[in-house]
Amino acid sequence: MDSFLQQFYQQLVNGISLGSIYALIALGYTMVYGIIRLINFAHGDVYMLGAYVAFFATTFLKLSFFPALIVAMAVSALVGVTIERFAYRPLRNAPRIAVLITAIGVSLFLEYGGMLVVSPQPRTFPALLPTEIYNLGGVVINSYQIIILVVSLILMAILTYIVHRTKIGKAMRAVSFDNDTARLMGIDVDRVISFTFAIGSALAAAAGVLVGIYYNSIDPLMGIMPGLKAFVAAVLGGIGILPGAMLGGVIMGVVEAMVSGFISSTFRDAAAFGILILILLFRPSGLLGKYVREKV
């Protein structure tokens, strides 16, 4: 295999594992946006929180990978619901920009509060699983990449099941379709929103743990960039659409890996936003979204 193709496949593999992490975070963004039309800037910081919970669970409680993942997801779900209850719910009828500013405030609070509690220094995430490296015709795949992909796929399958096969999932879809009508139909909208935040935060936490084992390093500001990129991924796929978020996440991951592999890693972040601008200009409702004409 010539070296260009080899590098191409290598970046594809890297991109898909990075992309599945973006997809996990993007799902939370897309669900929250679909239901209360809020860009939840604090979502990236919930992802950071998940990584830290897993870090402490494994170093101090000596938990192994899967229990630590569950603990991180549970704690983050709780935090997500708390944030919604105390910061966003009181502003349900306020101007949208006020809620957005609050979200920025919550995000700053988690970042800098996190710095106070766990110190700004990056920490080394313990190696929880044995590393194995597979070589498929020159393309190197490490066992973490496989774990990331498998865990992400399982979580996405669970989410799809919840949204399409359970009662609460039906309620979620109803609320995102039309908040007021759903309320008239007897759906407890507040409870559905809490549940959405819980699921979204748990998924973000899982992504945080996966990033922790993948890069071995976590810090209190680690959520900012992935959070933004995951939002871009959600917009790319069509915001409010679950398969769109997954697709968008993977595309973002692959493009980012390609740009850092073939051009320069300094343009990695610019590429993400470049895609965003292009998508917004040519297909504002996202790849899988439908265009809705605005009326008076």
Place this chain on the structure above:
Amino acid sequence: MREKTKHDLRLLLLGIVVYAAIQTLISIGFIQDYWERNIVYVCINVILATSLNLINGITGQFSIGHAGFMAVGAYVGAIMTVKLGLPFIVGIIAGALGAAVLGFIIGLPTLRLTGDYLAIATLGLGEIIRITILNIPYVGGASGFMGIPKLTNFTWAFFLMLFVLFFIKNFVNSTHGRACISIRENEIAAEAMGVDTTKYKVLAFTLGAAFAGVAGALFSHYTYIAHPASFTFMRSFDILTMVVLGGLGSMSGSIVGAIFFTGVSAFFADWPEWRMVIYSLLLISLMLFRPQGLFGNKELSLKMFGRLMGGERRDTAKGN
């Protein structure tokens, strides 16, 4: 018309009195270096906040990439004074023009978007500008543009601020400004009434960008350095915070928001580890208790004080 000119002259006089008072306090050493620096930052932040208010508050186009234009102004201004050896005023004008041209080029296609999509697009554009600058070795790349002479002083900052304030105030009260407000209130209705919405949105965006460029040039010539890390989206959020704290659409609100924000930052500078935590809590609680900002979309005036004293209250907060 005459009445308005008189009003403007009174305000200008007030501005000069404020300037003279602060300058005297600086000259006699009552205001020390630390507070002088913060007063200059207040002026710069007032320019930033009112120019963003022109886009966000007056025209209703939700832009959150203002730091990008500030960066352009900072770098273009520095290139003029450092690399080309031109006078400071040329640097400021060039910074403003550079940011305006970029604002125009970016605004033309981007402003077709509305609401959150526009917000995210402008956020992305701001980051693209920053990352592009980061990759230009001519202006120092990631280590920043160093060796910029300290040309900005209180006088420059204050009078440029005054200029920007008067410009925006008169713009808002002109035909063009009314067109911008009509777009904020209802874009589709404005278009139906014959307002060229694209033209006015781009106009407001370009003007806002130009003034952000002025602020950027002032900033880089005050801190000796233009560094890409100073113009991240966190800076854009800071500017947005000032505008929203004061109240979207209220110019005096933006001014008070900028003063308040700078004051809070300066006050907590001694506790750096607590600073951002307290700031974020302040931000959240302000939004929870007064989501429309301190002034809503009203202007600060003596009449308003009278109403406050009388206890009569009218909430004109606009939800969307």
